[in-house]
Amino acid sequence: xxxxxxxxxxxxxxxxxxxxxxxxxxxxxxxxxxxxxxxxxxxxxxxxxxxxxxxxxxxxxxxxxxxxxxxxxxxxxxxxxxxxxxxxxxxxxxxxxxxxxxxxxxxxxxxxxxxxxxxxxxxxxxxxxxxxxxxxxxxxxxxxxxxxxxxxxxxxxxxxxxxxxxxxxxxxxxxxxxxxxxxxxxxxxxxxxxxxxxxxxxxxxxxxxxxxxxxxxxxxxxxxxxxxxxxxxxxxxxxxxxxxxxxxxxxxxxxxxxxxxxxxxxxxxxxxxxxxxxxxxxxxxx
Amino acid sequence: xxxxxxxxxxxxxxxxxxxxxxxxxxxxxxxxxxxxxxxxxxxxxxxxxxxxxxxxxxxxxxxxxxxxxxxxxxxxxxxxxxxxxxxxxxxxxxxxxxxxxxxxxxxxxxxxxxxxxxxxxxxxxxxxxxxxxxxxxxxxxxxxxxxxxxxxxxxxxxxxxxxxxxxxxxxxxxxxxxxxxxxxxxxxxxxxxxxxxxxxxxxxxxxxxxxxxxxxxxxxxxxxxxxxxxxxxxxxxxxxxxxxxxxxxxxxxxxxxxxxxxxxxxxxxxxxxxxxxxxxxxxxxxxxxxxxxxxxxxxxxxxxxxxxxxxxxxxxxxxxxxxxxxxxxxxxxxxxxxxxxxxxxxxxxxxxxxxxxxxxxxxxxxxxxxxxxxxxxxxxxxxxxxxxxxxxxxxxxxxxxxxxx
Numbered sequence: 001x002x003x004x005x006x007x008x009x010x011x012x013x014x015x016x017x018x019x020x021x022x023x024x025x026x027x028x029x030x031x032x033x034x035x036x037x038x039x040x041x042x043x044x045x046x047x048x049x050x051x052x053x054x055x056x057x058x059x060x061x062x063x064x065x066x067x068x069x070x071x072x073x074x075x076x077x078x079x080x081x082x083x084x085x086x087x088x089x090x091x092x093x094x095x096x097x098x099x100x101x102x103x104x105x106x107x108x109x110x111x112x113x114x115x116x117x118x119x120x121x122x123x124x125x126x127x128x129x130x131x132x133x134x135x136x137x138x139x140x141x142x143x144x145x146x147x148x149x150x151x152x153x154x155x156x157x158x159x160x161x162x163x164x165x166x167x168x169x170x171x172x173x174x175x176x177x178x179x180x181x182x183x184x185x186x187x188x189x190x191x192x193x194x195x196x197x198x199x200x201x202x203x204x205x206x207x208x209x210x211x212x213x214x215x216x217x218x219x220x221x222x223x224x225x226x227x228x229x230x231x232x233x234x235x236x237x238x239x240x241x242x243x244x245x246x247x248x249x250x251x252x253x254x255x256x257x258x259x260x261x262x263x264x265x266x267x268x269x270x271x272x273x274x275x276x277x278x279x280x281x282x283x284x285x286x
Numbered sequence: 287x288x289x290x291x292x293x294x295x296x297x298x299x300x301x302x303x304x305x306x307x308x309x310x311x312x313x314x315x316x317x318x319x320x321x322x323x324x325x326x327x328x329x330x331x332x333x334x335x336x337x338x339x340x341x342x343x344x345x346x347x348x349x350x351x352x353x354x355x356x357x358x359x360x361x362x363x364x365x366x367x368x369x370x371x372x373x374x375x376x377x378x379x380x381x382x383x384x385x386x387x388x389x390x391x392x393x394x395x396x397x398x399x400x401x402x403x404x405x406x407x408x409x410x411x412x413x414x415x416x417x418x419x420x421x422x423x424x425x426x427x428x429x430x431x432x433x434x435x436x437x438x439x440x441x442x443x444x445x446x447x448x449x450x451x452x453x454x455x456x457x458x459x460x461x462x463x464x465x466x467x468x469x470x471x472x473x474x475x476x477x478x479x480x481x482x483x484x485x486x487x488x489x490x491x492x493x494x495x496x497x498x499x500x501x502x503x504x505x506x507x508x509x510x511x512x513x514x515x516x517x518x519x520x521x522x523x524x525x526x527x528x529x530x531x532x533x534x535x536x537x538x539x540x541x542x543x544x545x546x547x548x549x550x551x552x553x554x555x556x557x558x559x560x561x562x563x564x565x566x567x568x569x570x571x572x573x574x575x576x577x578x579x580x581x582x583x584x585x586x587x588x589x590x591x592x593x594x595x596x597x598x599x600x601x602x603x604x605x606x607x608x609x610x611x612x613x614x615x616x617x618x619x620x621x622x623x624x625x626x627x628x629x630x631x632x633x634x635x636x637x638x639x640x641x642x643x644x645x646x647x648x649x650x651x652x653x654x655x656x657x658x659x660x661x662x663x664x665x666x667x668x669x670x671x672x673x674x675x676x677x678x679x680x681x682x683x684x685x686x687x688x689x690x691x
Contacts (some may be wrong), residue, residue: 042330155437157444167458174441183451189444196446199355200347202436204444284437 076281080151087147087273092266095132098139101250101262104130106239110116116239119251128239130251142234142248143270146206147230150176150274153283154205157181158267159222162211165260169210172264176271179204181222185214190225208267209235211254212246219245236263321367348436348477355430365437376417393419447506450513457520460536464529471529480529487531489655493541495521500542553656556583556649570642572668575630579642583650591639592626603638611644611664615651637668 080086098104106112106120106128120238121131158180160169170273173180181189186196193201207226212235216221219242226233227245235246236254243249253259278284329512342350381388384399396417406414432438440448442455447496496504498514524530525537556564564583569576589608591598599605612618623643627635644664648656661667673682678685 002436093521153435167455167462170441171459177441179441179444181442183445183447186446189446199351199431200344201438202344202348202432216682225429 017242035188076283077152080148080277080281084143087144087151087270087277089143089147089270089273092143092269093136093138093139097262098132098135098252101259102256103135103259103262104132105253105256105259106130111240113240115243116237116241116251119237119243119249120239130239130253135251138248139250139252139266142250143266145232145248146208146234146267147270147274147277149206150178150271151278151281151283152205155179155202155279156206156208157204158208158210159220160210160260161185161214161220162254162260163215165210165257168257168261168264172268176268176275178271185221187221190229190231203229204231207231207233209233209246210260210263212237212241212243270271311370343607348432349434352430352432352434359430362608366420366424369424373417380417389627401492415649427533447507447509447513450507450509450516450517453505454517454520457524460533461527464527464532466533468527468529477528482530484528484531488525488537489654490525491657492544493538494544496540496542501540553648553653564650566646568642569643570638570640571646572637572641573630573634573671574632575627575638576626577625577635577638577642579639579646580624581643581646581650582622582624583620585620586620588622590624597631599636601632604632607636607640608643611640611647611659612663614659614662615647615655617647617650619649621650640664641667 087090104121106116108126109128112120112128116128119131119134121129123129146156148269156173156176156178158169158173158178160166160180160182169182170180186198190203193203207222209220209223212220212223217240223233223235223245225231232247233245234248235241235243235250236252237243237246237249238252238254241254243251250263252263348430377391378388380386380399380403381391383403385397386395386399400415400417404415408414424574431443432441438444438467440452442448442451445451468477471480493568495518498511501514501517502509521537521540526535530537554566556566558564559582563585565580567578567580568628569578571577589596591608596605596608599608608623609618612623625642629635630638641664644659648659648665651659656665675682678686
């Protein structure tokens with residue numbers, strides 16, 4: 001996967017993705033940090049935002065359209081993947097800011113989800129404290145990924161079922177010209193979209209969960225739906241949440257309004273940075 | 287999305303791959319490279335080779351849907367155009383028949399002409415012959431939800447009720463703005479003044495919230511009764527804020543006129559006597575007692591009944607009956623009362639004076655207090671009369687002693 005393919009070879013490839021995966025005997029890199037830790041891996045080690053190699057990306061893209069302009073665009077977009085921090089979003093997060101925004105506060109020990117244990121620094125006076133050093137890298141990865149999605153004109157859907165902070169989430173979505181769903185989740189929104197919306201609908205390319213749980217303290221149904229439909233998810237996971245199905249989990253407090261506003265601000269900056277680069281690089285098609 | 291704008295790659299997934307990778311997704315590939323609806327074709331890799339090029343990709347499907355919508359919209363617009371042309375010609379014919387000016391014919395003229403030419407005795411107005419401009423007859427159609435690239439226009443599209451939730455969003459943020467302003471005024475100490483303004487600028491006694499059907503028609507969406515309840519809760523919260531009158535114009539959009547009995551009985555304007563004092567006269571009845579009451583403003587709380595003081599009534603409860611309307615409107619000691627009463631007994635006379643007094647007081651107070659008086663039962667003539675005695679019974683209801691045998 002690291003060896004660059006020649007253009008002719010790229011054109012010869014038919015489809016990238018799971019067929020290639022099959023060719024590689026099912027070897028797939030894992031994005032879940034817990035599993036990665038088990039394999040002695042660190043997502044930020046390699047230094048690029050997504051685990052996709054730029055060359056395979058190129059291969060697929062080049063095969064897709066024989067038109068020269070598309071290939072040129074592909075080169076431009078592929079360039080963004082070779083940069084460690086193409087949008088400059090990794091500097092937006094600092095441990096000090098997160099501490100001030102009370103990101104480290106988890107719930108009480110009894111409410112702890114066992115899968116969140118690796119992300120916790122410890123427990124003080126009965127309250128679980130989230131490890132901000134881990135959150136830092138995970139947050140940076142998530143913001144970078146978000147910016148890349150925005151860079152490529154993807155649909156971003158903000159989700160939250162926290163009634164107190166929901167207006168802020170909706171407002172953030174409006175400010176960045178993206179979408180939000182902070183209401184009761186109808187079962188078939190993703191899985192039965194064609195019938196529910198009456199026509200073939202384009203589903204989101206990224207789901208950002210400001211709150212991973214619904215009002216019954218159960219995981220939001222959209223997490224499993226996104227996983228089913230291969231929609232990547234970014235989610236703020238508190239100490240009582242289940243991080244397993246989320247592609248880019250961000251361990252952090254999700255109950256304090258100040259903290260949620262801090263997250264919304266960061267996501268907004270990341271998306272706007274991605275969109276700005278999109279315009280500057282000439283990828284915007286009217 | 288994956289570098290070549292808008293074109294989404296179709297990917298064949300076998301059941302095997304899904305199972306093996308079900309937890310470990312989108313790690314290798316950028317999301318845009320995957321098809322959104324995972325159509326699992328045959329199990330063998332062979333079928334993936336024989337990839338059917340005629341099955342459309344998601345992007346192509348979306349643009350097809352858009353094209354279909356555009357065609358339907360065009361057809362609808364053409365139909366409306368034709369109908370409008372027919373309507374205009376019909377209007378001219380009608381003007382010709384009725385002898386009106388065809389160029390300056392209003393919709394009201396059309397309505398009256400049709401009513402004259404085609405009179406109908408049917409009760410339901412919707413069943414009678416009518417001639418309306420086609421825009422009013424044909425239902426308004428919902429516009430396209432998304433553009434050619436598949437991106438929906440509305441930020442709340444995925445909720446299924448974008449317009450309704452946008453409405454709730456707007457109200458929420460207006461309320462937040464009011465809260466901020468309230469904080470500023472509290473610091474300065476000017477909040478009290480604003481609260482006084484509220485009663486004047488936000489008249490809520492003459493109207494009520496719009497009905498469920500009206501709201502549904504307003505947002506043009508299928509909303510449930512629970513949604514309507516949520517809307518009412520939010521709006522009630524909104525108007526309860528001390529600075530709600532600043533958004534009076536916006537609030538009035540969601541209020542409809544109330545059909546109330548108070549509007550039936552018009553409140554009479556105050557008269558002035560030669561001393562410059564305002565006064566009002568009214569009558570009251572109870573059983574067979576009749577009272578004529580005169581209320582004078584700028585008074586000191588004097589009461590005259592048939593030339594006597596309140597001591598005309600011996601019992602306290604009769605005196606309290608007369609005091610009740612004045613105490614209700616907080617005018618104890620502000621007005622003088624003169625009354626002539628005849629007929630009935632003490633209780634009936636007290637009731638008659640009370641009714642006459644309340645009716646006279648309606649001219650002294652604002653309409654929302656009149657409504658409150660009506661709700662308190664002060665303005666209702668007590669219709670009770672003595673029930674007749676029936677044969678076979680001792681009194682109206684009392685029966686003779688029942689004997690078993």
